[in-house]
Amino acid sequence: MKFDVRVLEEEVPDYLKYGTVITPTCDMRKFPSFESERVHQLIFNEKVKVLQVQTDYYLVKDLKSSYIGFVRAPQLRFDSKDHDDYTHLVTARFTSMSLENLDLILPFGTKLKIMNETDEFYFAETALGMGKLKKSDVSLISKFNMDFDELIKNYISTPYLWGGTSTLGTDCSGFIYRLYDALGVKIPRDTSQQFDELYPIGQDELTTGDLILFKGHVGMYIGENKMVHSSASLGGVYVSDIFDPKDIYEETLKRGIIGFRRVKNDV
Structure with missing residues (x-):
């Protein structure tokens, strides 16, 4: 008997190996359909390994939880890196981040790479460009000590x-x-x-x-x-x-x- 063994991630080009979530939340589905069961949920800036590229959905592996599931293609931006050096964490229940043509509501726990600041605002580097958000809603990861x-x-x-x-x-x-x-x-x-x-x-x-x-x-x-x-x-x-x-x-x-x-x- 002849078997055709396929390693999905080997089918993905190097420049498509990883992805970054670019929406406030991103549902992982059991099958590539919006009607399929939600098996896990990612949040903004979380990283995945891309296993298979389809037209509307990508099969991915969450690099933190190791969950595997399908995510909608528009919610992911391809990346060549498997990690980012995040510096700060959203500590408010929600915070608003303003980009050039878009405002996003980021949930608690979102991790960000802060590049600059003023007295009132932080400026975060994201896959969508530079985002501005209130300093009062964010904490340095290294100093975060909320009980x-x-x-x-x-x-x-x-x-x-x-x-x-x-x-x-x-x-x-x-x-x-x-x-x-x-x-x-x-x-x-x-x-x-x-x-x-x-x-x-x-x-x-x-x-x-x-x-x-x-x-x-x-x-x-x-x-x-x-x-x-x-x-x-x-x-x-x-x-x-x-x-x-x-x-x-x-x-x-x-x-x-x-x-x-x-x-x-x-x-």
Whole structure:
């Protein structure tokens, strides 16, 4: 029997090997169709490896999470580099960035390469040209030290979105993934991976930032018997009394706990 083995990325020319997201968010789809399931979501300036080029969609691999999926062609700008030397991070829930012929709303966690500044504004080099944004909405990555309480405030009431990871909409594991990404800590993207790969702890060891795992769901412990999570049942990111339930939903959550995990910087 003869097999035709194809390595998709070898079919892509060198100058098309990588791509940079040029829209505020960029959905990764299971198949090359807008009707297909959203499996992951990238945000502005995130990098991908291009595996296959099609007319309307590209098959790509997220260089951070290793997710593979299809993205719409207009949302990507080809690049020959697999990384950029980002210097700053959007720390506001959203910020507006003005380009020559376009204004973009960038979500929390967007990383930027700042090239110049005035008393009030930063100027960021992007694949779309130079962008101007308020200094008050941005922080130096090297000096970023926002605690979990402040981080979570950026997400409270964010709508639930299957496959989402941003302050425009997020699912449960995408919410946790993006919080830790802002802190410079790489963790697995999926709930099952977070359960399997992170450090197991007991309930009596829980401290703020630890994860509470359920079958197909995850939340973050924030102290005082409370958990913050992005819940489809609640419609978004909210706080639940996980160990002192106040209603049937919280009782159901408590009964569904399957474990506790801690994120370590060497993940």
